[in-house]
Structures are given as structure tokens and as C-alpha cells.
Amino acid sequence: MFPATLFDFNGVLVDDEHVHLEAFRDTLRPLGIELTEQQYWDDYLGFDDSGAFDAILRAHGRPVDSAIVAGLVEAKRPHYMQRARAELKTFAGAAALIRARAVAGPVAVVSGALTQEIEFGLEQLGVRALVPLIVSAEDTQVSKPDPEGYQKGVDYLRGLIGEAATRALVFEDSPAGIAAAKAIGLPVVALAHSYGAAELHETQADLVVERLEQVTTEMLDALYARLYG
Numbered sequence: 001m002f003p004a005t006l007f008d009f010n011g012v013l014v015d016d017e018h019v020h021l022e023a024f025r026d027t028l029r030p031l032g033i034e035l036t037e038q039q040y041w042d043d044y045l046g047f048d049d050s051g052a053f054d055a056i057l058r059a060h061g062r063p064v065d066s067a068i069v070a071g072l073v074e075a076k077r078p079h080y081m082q083r084a085r086a087e088l089k090t091f092a093g094a095a096a097l098i099r100a101r102a103v104a105g106p107v108a109v110v111s112g113a114l115t116q117e118i119e120f121g122l123e124q125l126g127v128r129a130l131v132p133l134i135v136s137a138e139d140t141q142v143s144k145p146d147p148e149g150y151q152k153g154v155d156y157l158r159g160l161i162g163e164a165a166t167r168a169l170v171f172e173d174s175p176a177g178i179a180a181a182k183a184i185g186l187p188v189v190a191l192a193h194s195y196g197a198a199e200l201h202e203t204q205a206d207l208v209v210e211r212l213e214q215v216t217t218e219m220l221d222a223l224y225a226r227l228y229g
């Protein structure tokens with residue numbers, strides 16, 4: 001069986017893209033920038049906050065530097081948390097899968113979200129104590145599809161389970177996240193929560209599943225046998 005698990009967060013464990021969209025809108029509106037839902041889904045879904053603000057400002061011909069972007073990231077934080085406390089949704093089966101995977105081996109979250117957001121979501125799921133490592137946007141220099149976050153996760157797991165860490169199973173929902181995990185050779189289950197299954201089948205994902213709640217131990221054992229014999 002897979003000896004450890006690395007979960008993405010947004011779009012995998014929590015259904016919060018609508019929360020992010022409204023928090024981006026709250027932050028950008030004072031600048032006179034209106035972000036449509038279609039723009040968000042088409043152009044900015046795969047970014048972390050820093051990458052999204054950078055791209056949005058450039059698209060609107062606004063000045064961009066690291067200080068401006070960092071200020072917007074901090075300005076968005078309370079908007080997200082206020083909305084998340086009121087309306088955060090989690091995916092069916094998320095808590096149960098984390099508990100099952102924690103029995104099989106160490107569990108970590110590797111995400112472009114902020115640490116506070118991830119911790120809140122895990123607390124809502126009732127599984128915070130089962131996730132000893134969070135690699136967030138604040139822990140990396142570059143976002144997915146760069147593999148830095150997943151490499152940090154594997155390095156941590158290597159200290160616990162040795163070279164078996166290179167077989168840690170990744171759960172992702174985006175082509176960028178899948179590319180990041182596959183860049184360092186990790187096995188990936190892609191969930192069609194944010195992108196269509198047909199699009200995900202065009203990636204390097206080892207298995208595509210429509211919904212998280214459909215994932216079973218038998219399914220994962222069969223995938224492990226197919227990949228590693």
C-alpha cells in the first residue's frame with residue numbers, strides 16, 4: 001500500500017473556490033478592479049494568492065512589485081477567513097479519507113493556500129491532529145506547477161519512513177498541481193472537483209476519480225499494485 005499521503009487542499013479537501021473568488025473581489029474592489037467569475041475560473045484558478053494578484057494587476061496595467069503583491073495577500077486574508085467561517089464547505093468523504101490514510105502512514109498537506117486557511121479547514125474537518133505537516137504558500141518561493149512544495153513534503157516524509165517517501169500518494173485537482181507532483185515522480189490521484197475528468201485524463205495523473213467520496217482502499221491498493229507490482 002502507499003506508505004504516506006500528500007493532500008492538496010483547495011478543491012481537494014475543501015470546496016472553497018467561491019470563498020476565494022469573493023475574497024479576491026473584496027480585496028480588488030477598492031482598487032477599481034472587478035473580477036468576474038469566468039475570469040477567475042479561466043485565468044487565475046491555478047495560482048496561489050501572490051501569483052493571482054501579480055497576474056491580475058498586470059492584466060489591468062497596474063504597477064506590480066513584491067511589496068504591492070504582499071500587501072494584497074495580507075489584505076485578502078481577513079476577507080477569506082470571515083467568509084470561510086460563515087460558509088466554508090468541505091467535500092464529502094474528506095475527513096474519512098484523511099483518517100484512513102493516517103492509519104496507513106503519515107499525512108501532510110501541500111497547498112498554495114495560507115497556513116491559517118489550511119488549519120481552519122482541517123479543524124472544520126476534525127482532523128487537524130492527524131496532519132503533522134502543512135506546506136503552505138508561506139513555505140515556498142514559487143507555486144505549483146513548480147515541485148518545491150511537494151519536494152518539501154517528501155523531504156519531511158523521508159525523515160519518517162526513508163526512501164519509501166518517494167511513493168507517497170498525492171491527491172490533486174488541478175493540472176498545475178498534478179504537474180508539480182509528477183515532476184518529482186510521485187503517484188497522483190486526480191479529482192474532478194475543479195476541472196473536468198476529460199481534461200484531467202490529458203495530464204500525467206495515474207488515476208482520475210470524479211469525487212473524493214468515491215475513493216476506496218481497494219481502489220488505492222489496485223493502483224499501488226499497478227504502479228509498483
